[in-house]
Amino acid sequence: MDILHTQLNNIQRRLAFVAVDPINWKLYVQSFSWAVTLFESYLLIRQYPLFLKKEPPAVLAKHFEQGVFEKSQNYGRDKARFAFFSGLFKQSLDSLMLHYGFYAWSWTAAGKLLAKVGFGPEYEILQSIAFVFILFLLSSIPTLPLQVYSTFVLEEKHGFNKTTPWIFVTDLFKGWAIAFALGAPFLAAFLYIFKWAGDRFVPWLMAFMISFQLIMVVLYPTVIQPLFNKLSPLAEGELRSRIEALASKLKFPLKHLYEIDGSKRSSHSNAYFFGLPWSKHIVIFDTLIQQSKAEEVEAVLAHELGHWYYLHPTKMMAISQFHIFTILALFPAFLHAPPLLRSFDFPKEVAAQPPTIVAFLLFQMILTPLEAVVSIAMNAVSRHFEWEADRFAVELQDKLDDEKMADMGDRLGKALIALHVKNLSTVWVDWLYSAYHHSHPTLTERLRGLESFQAKRQKKAQ
Numbered sequence: 437m438d439i440l441h442t443q444l445n446n447i448q449r450r451l452a453f454v455a456v457d458p459i460n461w462k463l464y465v466q467s468f469s470w471a472v473t474l475f476e477s478y479l480l481i482r483q484y485p486l487f488l489k490k491e492p493p494a495v496l497a498k499h500f501e502q503g504v505f506e507k508s509q510n511y512g513r514d515k516a517r518f519a520f521f522s523g524l525f526k527q528s529l530d531s532l533m534l535h536y537g538f539y540a541w542s543w544t545a546a547g548k549l550l551a552k553v554g555f556g557p558e559y560e561i562l563q564s565i566a567f568v569f570i571l572f573l574l575s576s577i578p579t580l581p582l583q584v585y586s587t588f589v590l591e592e593k594h595g596f597n598k599t600t601p602w603i604f605v606t607d608l609f610k611g612w613a614i615a616f617a618l619g620a621p622f623l624a625a626f627l628y629i630f631k632w633a634g635d636r637f638v639p640w641l642m643a644f645m646i647s648f649q650l651i652m653v654v655l656y657p658t659v660i661q662p663l664f665n666k667l668s669p670l671a672e673g674e675l676r677s678r679i680e681a682l683a684s685k686l687k688f689p690l691k692h693l694y695e696i697d698g699s700k701r702s703s704h705s706n707a708y709f710f711g712l713p714w715s716k717h718i719v720i721f722d723t724l725i726q727q728s729k730a731e732e733v734e735a736v737l738a739h740e741l742g743h744w745y746y747l748h749p750t751k752m753m754a755i756s757q758f759h760i761f762t763i764l765a766l767f768p769a770f771l772h773a774p775p776l777l778r779s780f781d782f783p784k785e786v787a788a789q790p791p792t793i794v795a796f797l798l799f800q801m802i803l804t805p806l807e808a809v810v811s812i813a814m815n816a817v818s819r820h821f822e823w824e825a826d827r828f829a830v831e832l833q834d835k836l837d838d839e840k841m842a843d844m845g846d847r848l849g850k851a852l853i854a855l856h857v858k859n860l861s862t863v864w865v866d867w868l869y870s871a872y873h874h875s876h877p878t879l880t881e882r883l884r885g886l887e888s889f890q891a892k893r894q895k896k897a898q
Contacts, residue, residue, distance in 0.1 A: 451769030454776065461779040461802065466531060468805045473527040475808075479869045480520045486864035487513040493880050496863055499853045508860040511594045518590055522582050529578055537781030542570045543794060544783075561627045564793035565620050571797075572615065580608075591702065594860060599701045610663050622648060623793070630771075630792045638764045645760065649753070650712070657710060657717060667694040670720065675730040679718065679737055685836050688741055692717045699723050704859050707736050709744065716744070727858045732851035735829060735844055742828030748821040755817060759810060763803065770799040811872070818875035823885055830889040845890045849883055 491497065492505045500508075533539070546566035547557060555562055587604060591597035599607075625644060633640045661667065670676045670693045683690040691711065698705065698721035705724035711717045718740075724733060743749060770776055776798055777787035786794075830845035832838070856863060856879050865878045877885065 451766065454769045455773045456775065458775050459779065461776055461798070462534060462781075465798075465801045465804065466534060469530065469801070470527060472804055472808045473523055476523055476872070477520055479866070479872055480516050480523075483866045483869040484513070484516050486866060487516060487862070489864050492863050495880060495883060496853065499857060504857060504860075505863075507594070508857075508863065511860040512862045514590055514593065518586065522586075525582065526579060529575070533575065534780070538574075539571070539794070539797070540777075540781040540783070540786075542574070543567050543786065543791070546570055560791055561624050561631075564627055564791060565623050567791075567793060568619070568623060569616060573612070596703050596859075597701075598699055598703060603701065607664060614660060614663070627792050635768050635771075637768075638761070641764060642757065642761060646757065653710065653712060665700065666697045667719065668697075669693065670695045673730075675720075675725065675733055678730055678734040682734060682738060682741065683718075685838070686741055686745065688744060689714050689716050690718060691715045694719045695722055695725065696720070697722055699726075705855060707733070707740060709740055724855075728851055728854050731847050732854060735847035735851050736855075738829040738832055738841075738844055739825045739848055742825030743821065745828055746821070746824050748825070752817070752821070755814070759814075767796065767799055770802070771795045815871065815873075815875050819877050822876050822882070826882060826885055827889045830886060831893055834893065845886045849886050852879060852882060 487509050489509065492500050492508075543563070546563045549566055549570075550556075550559060550563055557563065584604070587597055587599055588601075626641070629641050629644055630637050657667070670679075676693060679693060680690065682688075689711075694717060696719050703723055705721045705727055707718070707720045707724055709716050709718045718737065720733065720737075724736070728736070771790065771792060773795065774784075774787040774790060777790050777794060778784070780798055782794070826845075826848065828835075829848045832841040832844045855861070861879070863879055865874070870878055876882075
């Protein structure tokens with residue numbers, strides 16, 4: 437532990453200039469946040485001409501019925517235009533909040549609010565919680581029209597929206613209530629660790645965050661998910677029998693197999709699994725069951741079980757924890773930096789002893805360009821995992837010595853095509869746009885990959 441703290445102290449010495457140099461951090465954040473937004477807008481401009489193509493890729497041509505590809509292209513164009521506008525709108529909003537000192541105002545407002553109920557500035561954790569929720573609520577309200585448009589205009593226009601105004605409003609308030617119910621104690625514990633551990637907070641905070649994630653693995657399906665969707669045991673029949681048999685052969689610790697009423701809000705489809713290492717739950721959207729054959733849904737689940745087989749969730753969590761560790765390792769230099777707060781219009785008396793939550797929030801803004809690069813790297817890792825899971829499905833016949841799995845690759849390919857067609861997903865994708873935005877390979881890439889995996893398996897078998 438002492439070696440760790442020695443290395444962390446070396447990092448802080450190199451960043452000591454942050455606490456004394458009058459750097460214009462606001463200009464830095466404004467410049468780089470706009471640079472990221474303009475880069476994302478450029479990617480949309482690169483992608484947009486592909487929505488004007490009149491024919492799908494040759495490998496997919498026979499799978500699109502008359503007019504379906506045109507609908508897919510229209511949907512893609514509408515989503516791209518909306519993403520272009522909403523991205524610039526949100527960035528403009530963030531930029532205005534920075535320019536006019538909204539964060540400093542929110543901290544002062546939180547203090548005044550608590551003072552009215554008898555809590556002074558010495559109650560930093562309480563003021564921090566109030567500060568965060570003032571920011572959250574007041575920054576969420578201007579973007580509500582975007583959510584309304586996306587749900588009731590864009591998705592409605594293309595036949596996907598199933599959300600009623602009542603569900604939309606109740607979901608909104610449920611989300612806010614959950615954010616407060618979970619966010620307040622999380623934030624209190626988060627900030628208490630800083631106070632308790634001092635500048636040696638990094639390992640303790642890491643342990644806390646890992647523990648919180650494990651708790652959420654239990655809480656989400658049992659407490660949070662039922663507030664929004666109904667999870668019912670998957671009905672007896674061919675699909676359930678196929679999935680249970682596959683899980684049993686792979687020794688997948690399946691505890692519950694659910695069907696979720698995704699059609700309550702959208703006609704998009706999906707499937708996923710979650711849980712602790714010794715107790716897993718599989719959830720299948722009712723829309724996926726309606727849109728695909730049982731053997732194709734089984735192939736989708738074979739791919740998902742490939743993620744489990746290769747420990748992809750665990751590996752991704754480890755990568756994520758390393759990422760969080762690097763952020764926390766850099767943070768102490770910014771925690772004790774009055775010039776940082778002064779740059780964002782905080783009063784001298786607040787900047788003199790920077791509140792932890794304020795310093796951390798501003799530090800996160802400074803990391804904006806770095807986080808954009810990290811997201812590209814994380815997408816690359818995720819796509820690699822998707823290739824492995826696809827290969828796992830193709831090679832199931834050999835892993836289980838079961839001839840019934842011989843066509844699993846073909847079934848997975850058909851399922852992927854059906855999902856893309858039914859969801860009107862984009863099939864022409866610019867490579868740079870995909871690298872930045874997509875955690876999965878494109879459909880044509882995955883189909884080529886499945887063919888390659890099958891060819892290699894057959895060659896090995898000869």
